Amino acid sequence: MSKFCTDCGHPQQADERFCQHCGTPVNQKAQKPVNQPMQEQPVHAEQPVQMQQTPPPAPRKPRTKKQKAALAAGAVVLVAVVGSSYFASNYYSAASTMDRFKEAVQNKDAEALTSMMVLENGVEVDEYQAEAFLRLPPEKLAEIMTFEETNGFLWSTNEPLLSIQPHGKVAGVINRHAVIGVPQYVELYLPTESEVEYAFSLNGASLGTSGATESVSAGPFLAGNYLLDSTFSSDYGELTASEELTLTSASREYQSHYIEPDMDYVIFSLPYDDPNATNVVINGHEIPFNERSSETVKVGPLPLNGSVSVKAVATYPWGTLESEEIAVSESLQPVTISHLTEDQRSEVGELALAYAEQTVEANANQDASFIKDGTEALKTKWQDNITDMIERNRMYSGQLNEIQLMTSASRVTGDGDTSKLVIPASLHFYEASHLAAEPKDPEEFVSEGYLTFAYNADEGTFSVDDYSYRDETFETEPDLILAGSETYHESIPVQVVEKVEEEKEVSSTATDQDIETFIENFRQDYEYALNEKDFSFVQSYFESGSAIYREYDEYIHSFDDTYYFFEFLEDRVTSVEQTGENTYKVNTAELFDFHNHVNETWRYTRTKSYILKIKDQQLYIDRIDMMTDDITEV
Incomplete structure (x- = not known):
């Protein structure tokens, strides 16, 4: 029932x-009982028949609020579980992961990339790797992010550096897809100098430090454009360098990268030999100059980016001086030393000006005693010059307009107490040099040369020791210009013409002394002719129009404007022989130095044979033959 x-x-x-x-x-x-059959009753015509019906179910008891809430919660949970499962399955699918990955790249969202990317070996991708990935050029990213299904996975087709594959499960049930990156490895090859320590970082993440080793290995990383920061340290300075390091290899092998820091071993060089230069100071280290050389020993490695500065130090009789700070920027680093303090620079300038004024007076008065501020050796040299002027019947008139000194280009010669200071100088005159019988015709004249100063340690003063001419204009700009007095001095004629002529006028025969004096005068005038490029100094020693006259005229005028200087050291007559009624053979021994424009000095040792003749009671040189010629570099 x-x-x-x-x-x-x-x-x-x-x-x-x-x-x-x-x-x-x-x-x-x-x-x-339900649906029991009804009992039959007698049927009477006058009474209707009544059917017995099944009684209805009793009314349902209403649910409590708690029961209803429980039922509602259960329904919600059921719907949520079903919905979440569907959503998660779709969210972590390969297609959805690819879309979210592309969106994160487009938005430059490194943090979002870290949540969906991992390397093939399971290493999580951190934010600095994601940032490096986003720094790849847009066209490179576009190539990498073109995916195509292969063997059930999505692979980047143009550059197979990424794939989208299942990577674990969500809630232990739903497959989770991730962007899988091909790991990148790099081998950093280093310079092998043992004196350098290295430290490296990629995008700010340290790769550690290294000493004397050939390479440093690093990885794995996500493909990307990394910022490689390198620090190189030595005893002489530190160099920090940054460079981009692009890692986009699908080989899964180490990629070689050579570190080439802007560092090198350095030699410090002075523009001129300066035996007084003691050392170069770098970060407290004193680097000596090689003995009697303008260069130091090789030191380093040193950064060549200008971050390290040095000073050169030298000790002279007039004091210890040092250069200004010099930034190191090349392997052969020039340094210059200030040879004078400001007070000494002014002192030397005034001394040079006084000396130049005194030379004008000495020339005009033909008296070397006017040279007050020169050394005794210089005064003697001036007396010889003036004697030569008198003998050649030459006169001088002129004035000093100004002097220009290039103290920044000064150099020091000699060693210790014998050291001398050499300064390029430009002396500006208004002058005329002429024969006594000739009219004066003064004009502007600039004498380029080198003023040499000696120092008296006992007195603590400088004096002018020499002035040597330079037959070309200095390229260095003057840094000290002083005005002259512009006082005009004029020579007083001296009756020396007859005396000069007597030296050349001889009888049909000449004594050995006459001939020796003739040769000595020729050599002295020849030195002037060569240095001044002026044939007139020696033209009277040759017969006009002769072959040797034309030869020496052409030779003296063949010198160009390149600087040179002849310095005759010895001229000696070794023998005199009369070979005919009016002819003589004279043998000589000659020694001179030739200074060229590249600061080279060559010494010539020669023997010659001069053939002289007497014509109209005048001695002439008819021929000069070279006997021996020895040349050595000084």
Whole structure:
């Protein structure tokens, strides 16, 4: 017999004591049969027949609020579980992961990339690697992010550096896809100098330090454009360098990268030999100059980016001086030393000006005693020059307009107490040099040369020791210009013409002394002719129009404007022989130095044979033959 729950109306089995649907206890005695057949009653015509009906189920008992809430919560949970499962399955799918990856790249969202990217070997991609990936050029990123399905996975086709593959599960049930990167490895090859220590970082992440080693290995990294920062340290300075390091290899092997820091071993060089230069100072280290050389020993390695500065130091009789700070920027680094303090520079300038004024007076008065500020050796040299002027019947008139000194280009010669200071100088005159019988015709004249100063340590003063001419204009700009007095001095004629002529006028025969004096005068005038490029100094020693006259005229005028200087050291007559009634053969020994424009000095040792003749009571040189010629570099 079927029965129903009196609370919810759910069908029940006969032996059940509780409703399996709502849990209501079942009262078996209270149960009434359902659908029992009706008892037949007598049928009377005058009474209607009444049918017995099945009684309706009892009314359902209302659910409590707690029951309703529980039912609602269960339904929500069921819907949420089903919905979440669907959403997660879609969110972590390969297609969705690819879309989210492209969106993060487009938005330059490094943090988002770290949540969806991993390297093939399982190493998580951190933010600095993601940033390096985003720094790749846009066209490179476009190539990498073109995906195509291969063997069930999405692979970047143009550059196979990325793939989208399952990578773990979500809630242990749903497949999670990730962007898998091909790992990048790099081998940094270093200079092998043992004196340098290295430190490296990629995008700010340290790769550690290294000493004397050939290479440093690093990886794995995500493909990207990294900023490689390198620090190189030595005893002499530190260099920090940055460069881009692009890693986009699909080989999964180490990529070689050679570190070439802007460092090198350095030699410091002075523009001139300066044996007084003691050392170069770098970060407290004193680097000596090689003995009697303008260069130091090789030191380093040193940064060549100007971050390290040095000073050169030298000790002279007039004091210890040093250069200004010099930034190191090349392997052969020039340095210059200030040879004078500001006070000494002014002192030397005034001394040079006084000396130049005194030379004008000495020339005009033909008296070397006017040279007050020169050394005794210089005064003697001036006396010889003036004597030569008198003998050649030459006169001088002029004035000093100004002097220009290039103290920045000064140099020091000699060593210790014998050191002398040499300064390029430009002396500006208004002057005329002429024969006594000739009219004066003064004009502007600039004498370029070198003023040499000696120092008296006992007195603590400088004096002019020499002035040597330079037959070309200095390229260095003057840094000290002083005005002259512009006082005009004029020579007083001296009757020396007859004396000069007597030296050349001889009888049909000449004594050995006459010939020796003739040769000595020729050599002296020849030195002037060569240095002044003026044939007129020696033209009277040759017969006009002769072959040797033309030869020496052409030779003296063949010198160009390149600087040179002849310095005759010895001219000696070794023998005189009369070879005919009016002819003589004179043998000589000659020694002179030739200074060229590249600061080279060559010494010539020669023997010559001069053939002289007497014509119209005048000695002439008819021929000069070279006997021996030895040349050595000084």
